Amino acid sequence: MSDYLARFQSSTWRKVDPELTRRWEWDARFHGDKNIKVQAASAKRAATTMMKMPDQFSNVKPEHELALKAAASALRAMAEELKTLAGWAKDYHAFCAAEMKKEEGARLEAVAQTRWGNDESAVEFETSLIQELGTPDGRLTFAAWCHSVGKYRQCALEQISCQIDHLSAGPTPRLRAALTIEQAKDLNRGTHLWDTRSGPMVTCSWRDYEEYLAYRKEVAKTSARVFQIAGRQP
Helix, strand or coil: CCHHHHHHHCCCCCCCCHHHHHHHHHHHHHHCCHHHHHHHHHHHHHHHHHHHHHHHCCCCCHHHHHHHHHHHHHHHHHHHHHHHHHHHHHHHHHHHHHHHHHHHHHHHHHHHHHHHCCCHHHHHHHHHHHHHHCCHHHHHHHHHHHHHCCCCCCCCHHHEEECCCCCCCCCCHHHHHHHHHHHHHHHCCCCEEEEECCEEEEEECHHHHHHHHHHHHHHHHHHHHHHHHHHHCC
């Protein structure tokens, strides 16, 4: 039994066959009542067909008619059971969606705490940099930095890219940035270099991004000091 199912069963008022809930747990978690309702409708149609079948033949034996009626009765019972299960599945789907959302929020907050702590200015700085990398000028600036530090000089500036160039979906700017960082670290650990008709092309690594972020932070600090000193001049 999954942890979700155990927690939901302890809080729901719905009474459903435990074997059915175990059998349908995964499907209900991700699809709710959709597939269950399809099967319930199929069972009802099959029951109706079974009840009508004796009328379509002239030589139906009594024992065959009883068997068809028994099958129709079983199918109607199955349909009712699935109808009850569908209500349970709809509630279970909503419960799992809410739990997954809470768990994702907690996981992403842990990522945010590790990376930025409570420094919202650091979140804003990195968010702005990611957004900048999603623009043509931002990509060229990043590529020029790569050349300046001796990286990927075999590639033209236009052939250098960074996968961390857009923010992922999320409920808040902080969690959006955290999800972007989490996904980037998982998907973009290494450098990908290949040849194209227009010359060699590279998608830079997570390490490249981290070094560029550190460089941009240093530039920002230097600029801030310059403006601070300039502001003190008489």
